[in-house]
Amino acid sequence: MKTQAKLSIIVAAGLNNVIGKDGDMPWRLAADMAHFKRITTGKPVLMGRKTWQSLFVQPLPGRKNLVLSRDVNFQAPAAMVFSDLDAMISKGKALAGANGEVMVIGGGVLYEAALPLCDRVYFTRVNASPDGDTYFPALDVKTWQLVQQQPYPADDKNDHAFVTQVFEKMG
Ligand SMILES: NC(=O)c1ccc[n+]([C@@H]2O[C@H](COP(=O)([O-])OP(=O)(O)OC[C@H]3O[C@@H](n4cnc5c(N)ncnc54)[C@H](OP(=O)(O)O)[C@@H]3O)[C@@H](O)[C@H]2O)c1
Numbered sequence: 001m002k003t004q005a006k007l008s009i010i011v012a013a014g015l016n017n018v019i020g021k022d023g024d025m026p027w028r029l030a031a032d033m034a035h036f037k038r039i040t041t042g043k044p045v046l047m048g049r050k051t052w053q054s055l056f057v058q059p060l061p062g063r064k065n066l067v068l069s070r071d072v073n074f075q076a077p078a079a080m081v082f083s084d085l086d087a088m089i090s091k092g093k094a095l096a097g098a099n100g101e102v103m104v105i106g107g108g109v110l111y112e113a114a115l116p117l118c119d120r121v122y123f124t125r126v127n128a129s130p131d132g133d134t135y136f137p138a139l140d141v142k143t144w145q146l147v148q149q150q151p152y153p154a155d156d157k158n159d160h161a162f163v164t165q166v167f168e169k170m171g
Contacts, residue, residue, distance in 0.1 A: 005096035007089060007117055009104045010039055011136050012124035012162070018132030020107055023054050026130035030157035035164055039122055040103045044092040048110040052076055063103075064095050068110060085113055108134035121167040128160040145170050 012032055013019050020026065041062045047055075049069040057077070059065035065079035066088050074081050082088035092102035104114045115121075115137055121144060148166040152158065 003099060005093040005098065005100040005102050006119045007093070007102050007104065007114070008120040008122060009111060009114060009118050010036060010122040011106065011111060012036075012126055013136040014126050014128050014130055014132070016129040016132075017135045017138065018130050019111075019136050020054075020134035021130065021132040023050060026132050027126060027128060027159045028157075029124075029126065029159060029162060031152050032124050032126075032158070032162055032164070035124065036105075040105065043101050043103050044095045046088055046092050046102060046104045046110070046114070048107050049074060049076075051105065051107040051110070052079065054107075060105075064092075066092055085110075089114075089117065108136065112137055119169050123165045123167060124162050125165060126160050126162045127154075139167060143170060144168070 011019060012029065018026060040060070044064040044066060045060055046066045049067055052067045059078045067076040067079050067081050068085060068088055069081060070083055072083050080091065082091070089102065096102045104110060104118065121139065144167040146165055147168050149163050151163045152161060154161045
């Protein structure tokens, strides 16, 4: 049976739920970047204007890039710009097609708005508590069920150990 595309979040957060500092990530984790690429490639990616700018204003390759801004004149070359979250999600689902998956890739403002609408969260829990200015909201254990997890060690390309997890919305 064909169903509507899923809406998913992908995020990496510290033990203190920090996800960003000064417009950038507070760590370098090559293995998590590879995980992000594996999960998102071929899917529409939805992001806030500040996260778009943190990508140095270049779209993520192999993915349709959708950017949210209240500025109706905002230009994002090779990406689609929306000023309404619901319109952006609808377009993402249409692009993903039936049985597809739309990925919300940040940042903090977009995660906060999209979390209640999402079906799944790909959550990387980083084993560090860095200083930061942007946070991911706490996942309510009554709403989100952990269905998968895989640990990764720290090494010369990964500042900290981390665990990739998948949470599905219950009910
Ligand atoms: N650790 C991770 O997994 C991860 C992932 C992504 C990003 N990050 C980090 O997160 C930080 C950026 O996050 P952020 O929270 O500051 O910004 P953001 O969510 O990327 O973007 C916020 C912007 O999106 C637009 N926007 C948000 N809600 C809107 C709405 N309802 N309607 C219209 N436009 C809306 C506004 O743009 P305008 O101001 O143009 O109106 C707003 O300023 C950076 O440090 C980045 O490195 C971390």
